Every structure is written in C-alpha cells, then in structure tokens.
Amino acid sequence: xxxxxxxxxxxxxxxxxxxxxxxxxxxxxxxxxxxxxxxxxxxxxxxxxxxxxxxxxxxxxxxxxxxxxxxxxxxxxxxxxxxxxxxxxxxxxxxxxxxxxxxxxxxxxxxxxxxxxxxxxxxxxxxxxxxxxxxxxxxxxxxxxxxxxxxxxxxxxxxxxxxxxxxxxxxxxxxxxxxxxxxxxxxxxxxxxxxxxxxxxxxxxxxxxxxxxxxxxxxxxxxxxxxxxxxxxxxxxxxxxxxxxxxxxxxxxxxxxxxxxxxxxxxxxxxxxxxxxxxxxxxxxxxxxxxxxxxxxxxxxxxxxxxxxxxxxxxxxxxxxxxxxxxxxxxxxxxxxxxxxxxxxxxxxxx
Amino acid sequence: xxxxxxxxxxxxxxxxxxxxxxxxxxxxxxxxxxxxxxxxxxxxxxxxxxxxxxxxxxxxxxxxxxxxxxxxxxxxxxxxxxxxxxxxxxxxxxxxxxxxxxxxxxxxxxxxxxxxxxxxxxxxxxxxxxxxxxxxxxxxxxxxxxxxxxxxxxxxxxxxxxxxxxxxxxxxxxxxxxxxxxxxxxxxxxxxxxxxxxxxxxxxxxxxxxxxxxxxxxxxxxxxxxxxxxxxxxxxxxxxxxxxxxxxxxxxxxxxxxxxxxxxxxxxxxxxxxxxxxxxxxxxxxxxxxxxxxxxxxxxxxxxxxxxxxxxxxxxxxxxxxxxxxxxxxxxxxxxxxxxxxx
Numbered sequence: 151x152x153x154x155x156x157x158x159x160x161x162x163x164x165x166x167x168x169x170x171x172x173x174x175x176x177x178x179x180x181x182x183x184x185x186x187x188x189x190x191x192x193x194x195x196x197x198x199x200x201x202x203x204x205x206x207x208x209x210x211x212x213x214x215x216x217x218x219x220x221x222x223x224x225x226x227x228x229x230x231x232x233x234x235x236x237x238x239x240x241x242x243x244x245x246x247x248x249x250x251x252x253x254x255x256x257x258x259x260x261x262x263x264x265x266x267x268x269x270x271x272x273x274x275x276x277x278x279x280x281x282x283x284x285x286x287x288x289x290x291x292x293x294x295x296x297x298x299x300x301x302x303x304x305x306x307x308x309x310x311x312x313x314x315x316x317x318x319x320x321x322x323x324x325x326x327x328x329x330x331x332x333x334x335x336x337x338x339x340x341x342x343x344x345x346x347x348x349x350x351x352x353x354x355x356x357x358x359x360x361x362x363x364x365x366x367x368x369x370x371x372x373x374x375x376x377x378x379x380x381x382x383x384x385x386x387x388x389x390x391x392x393x394x395x396x397x398x399x400x401x402x403x404x405x406x407x408x409x410x411x412x413x414x415x416x417x418x419x420x421x422x423x424x425x426x427x428x429x430x431x432x433x434x435x436x437x438x439x440x441x442x443x444x445x446x447x448x449x450x451x452x453x454x455x456x457x458x459x460x461x462x463x464x465x466x467x468x469x470x471x472x473x474x475x476x477x478x479x480x481x482x483x484x485x486x487x488x489x490x491x492x493x494x495x496x497x498x499x500x501x
Numbered sequence: 502x503x504x505x506x507x508x509x510x511x512x513x514x515x516x517x518x519x520x521x522x523x524x525x526x527x528x529x530x531x532x533x534x535x536x537x538x539x540x541x542x543x544x545x546x547x548x549x550x551x552x553x554x555x556x557x558x559x560x561x562x563x564x565x566x567x568x569x570x571x572x573x574x575x576x577x578x579x580x581x582x583x584x585x586x587x588x589x590x591x592x593x594x595x596x597x598x599x600x601x602x603x604x605x606x607x608x609x610x611x612x613x614x615x616x617x618x619x620x621x622x623x624x625x626x627x628x629x630x631x632x633x634x635x636x637x638x639x640x641x642x643x644x645x646x647x648x649x650x651x652x653x654x655x656x657x658x659x660x661x662x663x664x665x666x667x668x669x670x671x672x673x674x675x676x677x678x679x680x681x682x683x684x685x686x687x688x689x690x691x692x693x694x695x696x697x698x699x700x701x702x703x704x705x706x707x708x709x710x711x712x713x714x715x716x717x718x719x720x721x722x723x724x725x726x727x728x729x730x731x732x733x734x735x736x737x738x739x740x741x742x743x744x745x746x747x748x749x750x751x752x753x754x755x756x757x758x759x760x761x762x763x764x765x766x767x768x769x770x771x772x773x774x775x776x777x778x779x780x781x782x783x784x785x786x787x788x789x790x791x792x793x794x795x796x797x798x799x800x801x802x803x804x805x806x807x808x809x810x811x812x813x814x815x816x817x818x819x820x821x822x823x824x825x826x827x828x829x830x831x832x833x834x835x836x837x838x839x840x841x842x843x844x
Contacts, residue, residue, distance in 0.1 A: 217650045267830050274578055277650050278782040279826070285779045286823045293819060413775070417658060424651060468666055476662030483655035486648055487641060 156345060158352040162432055164497040171432060174439050178337060182330045183322050189446070195333055197442045198340040199398045204422040204434035205347045206390035211420075212428035213351055214383045215363035216269070219416055220280035223287050224261065224388040226410035228253035228395025230291070230298065233306050233405035241307040250396035254389040261388035265381040288411045303406020308332070312400075336397045343390055348431055350386065359383055360429070414475065418445075421482050427492025436493050449474055526837040530801050537809040548690035550808045556696035558804025559703020560765065564758035564777060565784045565796045566710065567751020573727035573791025573840055575744045577639055578646065581653040582755055582781065583774030584634075584660035585627045589756025590763035590773060591668055593623035597764075598675055605678075612678035616764070623760045624753040630660075631752025635745055657775065664771040672770040681764070699761055706754075707797055714793065723747060727791045727840050783822050787829040789836030798837060799829075 162168045174197075177184060181194035207221050231253025232246055239245035264283060268275035291298045298304075310316060312335065316328030324330075350356055361369045362376050370376045399405045409415075418441060426437020456469040468476070489496060514520070521528075534551065541547045568582045596619040603611045638656040642648040676682070677695060684691040714720035726733045726740050734740050755774075762777065763769040784803055788795025806825055811818040829837060 211647075215647055217647060267827065267834075270834060274646055274650075275786060277578070277580075278786055282779050282783050282786075282826065283823060285776075286820055289819050417654070420651065420654065472670060473662055473666060475658055476666070479655045479658030479662060483638065483652055483659070486651045486655065490648070 158345075158349045160348055160352045160431070162494075164494075167432065167436075167494060167497045171435060174435055181337075182333060183324055186324060191329070191333055193442060193446050195336050195401045196398075196446075197439050198337045199394050199401065200419075200422065200438040200442055201435050202340040202343050202347075202397070203391055203394040204419060204426065204438045205344055205431050206387045206394065207419055208423050208426075208428065208431055208434050209347060209351060209359075209383060209390075210387040211423055212430065212433070213356060213363060214359045214380055215366075216380060216384065217277040218280045218384070218387075219277060220261075220264065220284040220287075221387070221391050221419060222411055222413075222416045223280075223284040224257040224391035225395040225398070225415070226287075226291070226405075226407075227257045227260070228392030228397075229399035229405045229410040230395075231256065231392065232396045232399040233304065234297075236306040236308060237304065241309055243309055246308065246396075246400060250393055253396055254392040257388040257392035258385045261384045262381065265384045269377055269380050269384070284411075284416070285413075288407060288413075291411060292407050299406065301407060303404060303409070305404045308400060308403055332401060336401050339397055340394070343393060344431075347390060351431055355379070355382075363429070417475070417478065417482075421478055421485075423492075424482060425485050425489075425492055427494030427496075428490070430492075430494050433492050433494040440493075445474075526795065526798055529837075530798060530805070533802055533805050533809075537805065540813060541809065545688060545690035546812065548688060549692060550812055551805065552690075552692050552696050552700065554805035554808035555801065556699040556703075556765070556804070557808065558801035559700055559707075560758050560761050561777070561780050561784055561803060562703060562797050562800035563706060563761065564755050565781045565788075565800055566793055567747070567754045568781060569785045569788065569791055569793060569796045570723070570727070570747050571744075571751050572785070574723065574730065574740070574747055575643070576646075577643070578649055579639065579653050580650055580778070581634060581638065581656035581660065582751075583776075583778035584657045585631060585752045585755035585774065586759035586762070586777050587661060587664055587769075587771055587774035588630060589623040589627045589759030590769045591664055591673075591759075591771075592626045592756070593619035593760030594673060594675060594763050594769055595668075596622045597678065598673075603678075612681060615678055616681070620757055620760050623756040627756025627759070628749045628753035631749045631755075632745070634752070635748045639748075661771045661775065668771075672768055674768050677764055677767060695764060699765065702761070710793060719743070780822065783826050785836075787826055787836055789833075789839035791840035792836070792838040795836060795838035795840075 162171055178194055178198055182191060185191070185194070203221075203225060207218075210216050210218050210221070228250060231251075232249035235245040235249030235252065236242075239248065260283075264279060265276070268279045292301050294300075295302075307313075310328070312328045312332040314327050314329045316331070318326045318328075318331075320326065351359070358369065358374050358379055361372075362374070362379055366376050369379075395410055398410070402409060422437035422441045423434060424437075425433075425440065426435070427433025452469055452474065459469055485492070491499070515523075537551065538544075538547050541550065564582075564586055568579060571577055571579055597615055600615050600618065603615045606612070634656060638652055639649070642652050681695045681698065684693045685697075686692075714724055722733060722738055722740075722743055726738075726743060730740055758777075759774065762773065766773075780803060784796055784799040786799075787802070788797070788799035802825060803822055806821050807818060810821040817824075833839075
C-alpha cells in the first residue's frame with residue numbers, strides 16, 4: 151500500500167519489467183557493497199544521475215510531445231551553479247544548496263523565456279530555437295574562460311565529510327569513506343526527485359499533458375490552455391534537469407563543457423529516452439542503465455573488435471571505439487522506426 | 502429585375518504606415534547597412550565588413566533556401582540538412598586537392614575550372630545523397646513531427662560519422678586556388694577576392710531562383726504547393742514528385758554552400774554542417790518558414806550583423822544572432838514573411 155503510494159499507482163505492468171526495475175533499484179542501493187571498486191561506483195552514480203535526467207527529459211519528450219535540444223544546457227546550469235557557488239562561497243553545504251537552487255531557478259527562467267517565444271507560435275519552433283540557444287550558451291561558456299574555466303572547466307571542493315579522505319570505519323568488509331557517503335547523497339536525491347516526477351506525470355496535470363501530446367487541438371477545444379501547460383511542463387523539466395546537473399557536479403567535483411553541455415550528451419539523452427520507451431518514466435530507468443553500462447563497458451569491446459579486424463581496412467575503421475556514435479545513430483533510427491514504444495512498451499505488450 | 506447593387510471599390514492607396522509595415526522586411530537590410538555605417542564611422546572598414554557580411558549571408562542563404570522550401574512544401578523539418586553541407590564540403594575539397602596542379606597554377610581559367618568541377622561534384626553527390634535520405638529516412642515518417650526530428654537527427658549523426666570513416670577523424674586544412682587568394686583594394690578598403698566571388702554567386706543564385714519561382718510553371722506549382730498543397734493535388738499535380746525534386750535540389754544547394762563555406766574558411770571538419778545548421782535555423786525562423794525571400798533577407802541580416810558586431814564589440818558577437826532572432830520574433834512571431842499558414 152505504502153509502495154503503491156510511493157510510485158503514485160503507476161505500476162510497471164509487466165513481470166519482467168518489475169524484475170528488471172527491482173534489480174536496478176537494489177543494485178544501485180547496495181552498489182558500494184555489491185560491486186567494489188572505483189569504476190563500479192562511478193558507473194552507479196552516473197546511472198543514478200542519468201535516470202533522473204532522462205526522466206525529466208521524458209516529461210517533455212514523451213509526455214508532452216515537445217522536442218527540446220536544450221536539456222543539457224539546463225543540466226549544465228545546475229552543474230555550473232554548484233561549481234561556481236562552491237568556488238566563490240567556499241566549500242560547505244550552504245554553497246551546495248545555494249548553487250543548486252540558483253541553477254534550478256535560472257534554468258526554469260530560461261525555459262520560460264524560450265517557451266514564451268516559441269511555443270506560442272508553433273511547437274516545432276521550439277526544437278529549432280532550443281538548438282540555437284543551447285549552442286550559443288555552449289560557445290559562451292567555453293569563451294568566458296575567466297568565469298567558467300573555458301573548455302577545461304574547473305574543479306572545486308565539496309564539504310570534507312563527502313570527500314574520499316573522510317574514513318568512517320569498516321562495514322560488511324567495505325571501507326566506508328566520504329566517497330560512499332557522497333554516493334548515497336546522489337542516489338537518494340535522485341530517487342526522491344524521480345518519485346516526484348512520477349507523481350507529476352500521474353497527476354491530473356500529467357494526464358492533461360498526455361492529452362495535449364495525443365491531440366493538442368482537441369485538448370484546446372476541451373478547454374485546457376495548451377500553451378500554458380506546455381510552458382509549465384518545460385519549466386519543471388528544466389528545473390529537475392538542473393538539479394540532476396547539480397548532483398552530477400557534486401559527484402564529479404568538477405564541471406566542464408564536455409561532461410555537462412556537449413551535443414553528444416544531448417544525443418545520449420535522446421537515445422536513452424527513445425530506447426527505454428517514450429511516454430513512460432520507467433523507460434528512463436531501463437534506458438539510462440543500459441546506456442551507461444554500454445558506454446562504460448561496450449566501448450572496450452569495440453576496441454578489441456577493431457583490433458581483431460585490423461587487417462580489413464574499412465571494417466576496422468567502422469569498429470573503431472571513436473565511431474561509437476555511428477552505431478548509436480543507426481540504433482537510434484532503427485528504434486524510432488521499429489520500436490517507437492521502446493523496451494518498456496515491448497515488455498508491456500508482450501505480457 | 503433590379504440592377505446589381507452599386508459597387509464602388511475604394512481605390513485609395515493604403516495609408517503610409519501600412520505600406521511601410523509591408524515593406525519593412527525589405528527595408529531592414531538597407532537600414533542595417535546605414536546604421537552599421539553610422540556606428541562604425543570609417544568608410545573603408547565599413548566597406549570591408551559589409552562585403553564579408555554579405556558574402557557570409559549569401560552562403561548561409563544558399564544553405565537555408567532548400568530547408569525552408571522543404572518545410573513549406575511537405576511540412577517536413579529536416580535536421581539532417583547540415584550533413585549535406587559537410588558532405589558537399591568534403592567532396593568538393595577532395596576535388597580541389599586532387600587537382601592541386603590546376604589549383605596552384607596562376608591561371609584564372611584553370612582555377613575557376615577547378616572550383617566549378619568541385620562544385621559540380623559536390624552538388625551531384627549531395628543531390629544523390631538527398632534522394633537516398635528522402636527515401637530511407639524521411640519518407641516513412643511523413644506527418645509526424647516528433648519522429649521526423651528524431652529520425653533526421655539520427656541521420657545527421659550517421660552521415661557525420663561516415664565522413665569520419667571515409668576521410669579520417671581529423672580536420673583538413675588546405676589553400677584556396679591561387680587566383681582566389683589575396684584581396685583587391687577599393688577606396689582604401691581591402692576586399693578579399695573570394696568574398697566578392699561569393700557575393701556574386703549568391704546574387705546570381707537568388708535571382709535565378711526568383712526567376713524560376715515567378716516565371717516558370719514548376720515554380721508556380723512549388724509556390725502553390727507551399728501555400729495550399731491539398732488544392733494543388735486536387736488539381737491533378739503529383740505534389741510528392743515535386744517535393745522529391747525540391748528535396749534533391751535543396752540538398753544539392755546545401756552541398757554547394759558547403760563547398761563555398763569550406764573555401765571561405767580554408768578548413769573543413771565533419772562537424773561544420775552541424776555548426777552551420779544553427780545559423781541556418783535562425784535564418785529560416787526569422788525569415789518565416791517556407792519563404793525564400795524571407796530566408797534571403799534573414800541571411801543577409803545575420804551575416805552583416807555578425808560582422809558589424811564582431812568589429813564593434815567582439816564579446817557580443819557570440820549572442821548577436823540569438824538577439825536578432827529574439828527581436829524579430831517579438832516583432833513578428835511567425836517570422837518576417839511567413840508563407841506557410843499555421844497547419
């Protein structure tokens with residue numbers, strides 16, 4: 151009953167899906183104990199953050215049917231918010247909170263302005279305008295190196311308790327450090343925000359968004375102010391993306407254009423949502439987990455495949471780990487054509 | 502039987518304010534030129550900046566014209582358009598590098614021959630690629646904007662990565678053909694030769710396009726199709742065929758723009774199309790979706806403004822385009838000359 155309320159009554163509706171989700175949840179919850187090692191913890195934190203980021207993007211893409219290319223810009227705003235606050239206000243929890251809130255507020259304000267200009271006329275303007283604005287911001291960030299550290303970004307200090315130097319003894323054979331504490335901060339914040347998003351999409355507000363996605367003309371005719379709903383959804387999604395960015399910056403103790411603002415990140419995000427399943431927030435969980443795991447471990451595989459085929463000139467170039475995006479693009483097109491409902495849609499249909 | 506009611510059409514000219522509002526988009530470029538002149542204050546630097554701004558604008562226009570027409574005709578928004586720009590540049594520059602002897606010879610005829618060959622090769626390849634792109638990527642998702650955006654972005658990535666596979670991962674530096682290097686001095690202003698050539702090519706293309714649209718039957722069908730496709734189909738024209746033709750032509754033009762931009766920058770990267778797409782989108786939006794004239798004016802404004810501002814206040818140049826777009830959209834939310842009525 152309690153669980154039912156927590157997930158807002160939005161059940162996975164498929165045995166396999168339930169099992170997968172439970173496995174991911176438990177895996178992330180006990181990650182420091184189940185998978186020792188720096189790389190595994192890094193991957194787990196990345197998965198937590200990307201689940202949240204993808205879920206917030208799905209609110210826009212899957213639930214509202216609006217394509218945005220500025221989601222990483224909002225993600226970056228949160229990250230730079232925390233980074234800059236920690237740099238200028240000194241290390242401490244205060245600057246973390248101020249930075250995250252400022253980042254989220256700025257992201258929501260930006261989203262509101264962009265929505266005002268583009269959604270008012272045609273929803274399709276939104277995709278083009280967000281692309282233009284996001285690239286302008288990315289250029290600006292790399293140019294204003296005196297504030298943002300330019301292409302290199304900058305590292306900053308977080309409270310000592312969350313750093314690896316803070317040793318708190320041993321538990322279940324694992325040395326508990328501040329790093330693990332930091333992981334749990336990231337994990338639980340992501341979890342709470344994810345549940346909030348789940349609540350939003352299953353509220354009457356979320357239902358209206360879905361109605362707009364299916365037929366905006368009809369939704370308007372029934373009496374819902376389409377532009378207003380779309381604008382609010384954009385702002386919420388931007389604010390949550392910024393918070394995800396803050397968590398990511400907190401985990402990495404570093405912000406830079408490559409980790410937060412790059413176009414590649416935007417593509418990853420699109421792929422996560424499309425492969426996981428648009429229009430269902432559980433899709434974000436599956437998609438993000440798959441994507442991060444694939445990125446971390448499959449690229450090694452491609453590297454060895456390229457070495458194995460080094461004799462065949464073109465094939466080895468196609469399999470080069472740097473050409474990872476090529477296969478991602480092919481996969482992306484194929485999944486839009488053949489699995490528009492994504493993995494979650496497939497699992498639910500095959501129940 | 503009663504007489505037909507008296508009909509007296511009002512022949513009075515529109516009030517001045519209305520006429521001004523109608524002509525405003527056309528007047529914006531001259532206004533920008535004058536304001537730029539006043540702000541810069543130095544005739545020779547103004548002339549240099551104006552020529553480079555016009556050259557940049559012309560090239561952006563060449564890339565943008567196909568995109569805006571494709572949207573107008575079939576309501577298809579092609580995010581993969583940028584890939585054609587990159588492919589055009591790589592094919593064209595490969596030709597220039599392959600014919601290095603001709604390109605280095607100090608003969609205008611041979612040099613122009615190389616450029617012409619490069620342009621033809623680039624347009625042929627991108628035209629074919631456009632045809633394939635339309636069949637494989639765009640055709641299955643007609644009428645679904647969301648899927649169109651996703652799928653064409655996918656196509657953009659794949660083509661860009663294939664460029665890496667074929668031409669290698671690094672950017673390619675090269676030199677322009679001999680006679681297109683350097684500058685001519687005119688009234689104390691140094692005008693780069695290549696920019697003048699680019700302005701001429703752009704102008705010729707614009708005039709040619711206008712003639713095709715205003716004077717030929719196919720142009721009439723295309724214009725009618727943009728305005729009301731269903732009606733054109735009802736009259737018995739196969740709009741789909743027209744659309745495929747326009748898509749191919751638009752892709753070839755993007756290829757041409759890519760070669761020209763590559764020669765302008767003297768360096769090409771696989772990501773250049775993606776970067777240019779940002780400007781192209783801005784131009785298409787402020788021009789009004791589906792309007793070739795609007796795209797032309799928008800492109801000139803973007804080019805001029807960027808050059809003026811880069812001279813006056815270099816820090817602002819990065820956001821000048823976004824600022825221009827915001828201002829135009831506040832003034833006319835549909836863009837300057839929208840042709841496509843909201844569908």
